[in-house]
Amino acid sequence: MKAFDLLPALIQLVAHQESAGGDATGLAARIRHRLEDISHHSTSYYFGPADRLVPWVAPDHPAPEPALRSTILTSVLTPVWEPDRQARRTRLCAIMTELVKANKRVLLIAPDNRTLDETLLASAKALRGAGLQYRSFLCRYEPPTIAHEGGINLRELSFDAQVSAFLGKSQSDKAGLRRKLTRYLELAPILRYKAEKQKDLDEVRHLEWRLLSAMGDVQSRIHRLEETLARYESLAIWHRLGMQVVGSNVGTMQENCRLYEVQKQEYLQELEVAQARINELKPEAYVEPEMRPEYDELKDEIHRLGGVERVREVLATEEATSRRPFLQAKRVIAATAAKVAGDTIFAPLRYDALLVEDAPHIPLPLLFICACMTRERIVLAGDPRDLPEPRPTEEGWLMGWPTDLAAESLSPTGTVQS
Template structure:
């Protein structure tokens, strides 16, 4: 069977399972006994919900939580099922812990979304990376004679890691992860359940830390981790929602700080321009005052010379007086010169008084506080470094919406479950270099193939050798997603 045919076959299988769910009424509302808040990450909340009796539910299935009374319902998804205990991830808080809510699962919608994804992959193969996925055909094809009993494989495109001891298997996976991250590869890590995923993420984070790699910026759990710690590593810091919320909160804080700096710069710019202009006016008036006083000084010097000439006129030699008279300087004309100079001085002093009054007005207006100029220069330097006022206006005018796709593309290792990868719209636009599927035989073939369609280079299958010889499955890979309904509640942690 070719890959396109297998995708169509699995899409039809999921559609048939959807009809089975609708016919068997598996999505009937379920009354809960109580709920307990476990954790909050960004805008998501984790709750432990107790059911009055066991229910046929499956991990990753979306649910609607309907509170009693007039409270608005909220959407979420199931992250863990075990007997009468559920762990669900919701978009809004559920209210008091003792409050009984109604859960409305949407298994049919979950299967329909997965079927649509596989049908789209078959119809538009150019939009996906199906090269490595073709290597899974001998494993996943139900018509293949070898089936799941094939021997181990180790090639550049497909590698298998089979071992009964999880520690041995995970150490091998840890070495592969370190190697891929050092080669700048983007890794999609899958596990059949969220508890196994959390345990493996904790182990890989510890491995990356031992390899001196910044695991907090490299690793991300797409859903809120249901375990607080694993292998001594705090998983809350590795949750995608918590990381994204912290990043954008810091970004908004930085943006608000930039807005304050820009507003302060805009506030100081006209103030300093006004001060500079007033200082320029003050300098001009002071220069005028200096020129007027210099002219007054010249006239006062001339008056002193006239007074000295008049006082010494009678004692001057006759030929000196005759020379002065020839130039029009005698006692009478000197007195007229003196009166003229005094009038000039009086007129100039009036102008000096006007200039000094203007100086007194301009001095406080032109005064620059000591801290104002350094603050302005620092703001101007920062704004210039960021690209100028126009660039800052563009940054401040940019939308505040969070871009989940852009954020997830910056992570080197994204951990999730196959059900979430096949049904979450974020993963339709994100591509990875390497797929690592832990406990791969426990992953239904439609979901594993759907996740493999996002991989560009290499697929690594890992699992327990005992799962390869599961008598309930025979020689073929698990084909039906509804197998998880009966098995998910009994899944034991690694």
């Protein structure tokens, strides 16, 4: 028999319990809907590991010892049947440590919150003993019933606490990013303005340099003419005649001196205007020494994040109301079997391994749903003396596993919107 062949029987069993009127919490209805979803969308689930459960939950014939229902050794299904609870959990936690080191996603389930908390404490100690940061790997979906023990605070591992811490960090990161964007948008126009003023300042300084050069040339010419006029009478006659031939006599030299002087005054006026403009532009173009490095750092950060528009989109986006991504990010999720099977937030999640503590006290419909969420490996742990004798159900199916959803070991569950 395959696991998929059990689905009709499980659906009938749960439907019968639902119609019997003992489903005050609505758990049976949610479980039935989940089983029907597995039946209708079988390609979205995994039946390989679940097939290995069949000899244990629905044996073909009674075995002299419950722990001997299946003698097939396989890496897909690992039974840890041990009456001693401490020894059993030690083995279970050792397996979990191996899975965590192998980077596997693990679902840890138990029939009730107390058992789950005790197992989670043992797991945290095992991971800590292996030199691993258990806070980074473990997550308790429901609020823990044990606050702390042995230096381990289970409240720190609770899903709500981790989500709140993440959202708080996210809001802090957003606030920091918003400050960076605001500062960048403040500095950008300031530096653009100062860059324009620096360009103007460079142009005016270039004009000043050209005016100074031109005025220097004019002054040199005036100086040469004045020297020539001062010693004109002492020049040889032939020298003066040569100068007059080219139109250079006392009258023309005096006239040229006046023209050069006028030109010099014009240059001086233009130079005064240019220097006044330079004095105006200097403070406008001045950039504080720390402003440019700050702007360059902010510019690189904004560019790395995709530009101003992308950063604005990120800041405008509200925090997602879905809590499922946080569950997907955790390596080990610990929850009661009823919560995993009945809460819609777990419906699309899949895990590499399923670890089951106190398995004989988990009703088969819940165990079956959790098994179908598992890709690679199932570890069943419990006291073999708690395994019931195989008995036929009212529908005629031979079941060697508890099927009653109203068992006292189940903790109440509620649906959490995802």
